[in-house]
Amino acid sequence: MTPMEGRPRTRAVRLGPRSLAALCLVSAVGVAGFGWPLFADPSSQVAAHAQDAPWLFAGLLVLLVAVVMATISESGLGPKAVAMLGVLAATGAALRPIGAGTAGIEPMFFLMVLSGRVLGPGFGFVLGSVTMFSSALLTGGVGPWLPFQMLAMGWFTMGAGLLPGPDRLRGRGELALLAAYGFCAAFAYGTVMNLAGWPFMGALASNVAFDPHADVSANLARFLAYCLATSLGWDLGRAVVTVVLTLALGATLLKALRRATRRAAFETPVTFEPR
Numbered sequence: 001m002t003p004m005e006g007r008p009r010t011r012a013v014r015l016g017p018r019s020l021a022a023l024c025l026v027s028a029v030g031v032a033g034f035g036w037p038l039f040a041d042p043s044s045q046v047a048a049h050a051q052d053a054p055w056l057f058a059g060l061l062v063l064l065v066a067v068v069m070a071t072i073s074e075s076g077l078g079p080k081a082v083a084m085l086g087v088l089a090a091t092g093a094a095l096r097p098i099g100a101g102t103a104g105i106e107p108m109f110f111l112m113v114l115s116g117r118v119l120g121p122g123f124g125f126v127l128g129s130v131t132m133f134s135s136a137l138l139t140g141g142v143g144p145w146l147p148f149q150m151l152a153m154g155w156f157t158m159g160a161g162l163l164p165g166p167d168r169l170r171g172r173g174e175l176a177l178l179a180a181y182g183f184c185a186a187f188a189y190g191t192v193m194n195l196a197g198w199p200f201m202g203a204l205a206s207n208v209a210f211d212p213h214a215d216v217s218a219n220l221a222r223f224l225a226y227c228l229a230t231s232l233g234w235d236l237g238r239a240v241v242t243v244v245l246t247l248a249l250g251a252t253l254l255k256a257l258r259r260a261t262r263r264a265a266f267e268t269p270v271t272f273e274p275r
Helices: 017-039 052-077 079-099 108-119 122-141 144-161 172-201 217-231 232-264
Strands: none
Touching: 017 122, 017 144, 017 172, 017 217, 079 108, 079 122, 108 122, 108 144, 108 172, 108 232, 122 144, 144 172, 172 217, 172 232, 217 232
């Protein structure tokens, strides 16, 4: 028996068929909500309602994210997993204000990467969404952008749970994989959030703002210029901080999360013996 075979296996929180269906639905709507400015035809009804569309998608995403979280909680999260969710979400929410407004110093992201890795994509999606919602209440960051942030952070954390080798890859190789994912996903998170906020600019900055009458290539050029001008430095800071914290603290935190997950035994039902 190899050392890996003798090690107790950490089981992620599983997703049922309904949870998968709900997650696919909200992701599809989310892709449309983020990407419509780049794909809407100038003559379409969506482009004609360019000022209303972000608000409509924000309202729709609030409902869909709530449905997905409820569905996953019903089918895959028992009392022990909910307790773990509360602890991690509170920790992540407390970490976010540490670097709020300071060059992308956001330590919350590395915790989401490690938690999603250990606890799986379903748990990761719920954790990312709940953490972003909780942190917004702490920092006063509640607005039409919040549903997009919740969905984007849900994707960010879920992606870590979909990385290969959850049961076999350990040590430096796993940390390198998580650091590389955190670096790339930090830029991806910033990019999709730029897409969510870009249509709200209107005519404030005509050379980089979304133009509902322009074609896809022109708007893509405007969007790239917008990203370079407004968020590249912030995204780079977020990515670097995520990598540094993952490499420095990842081994210890992964071990602690896996130990807590094994002891919680999420898939074992809670029973109460008569006194």
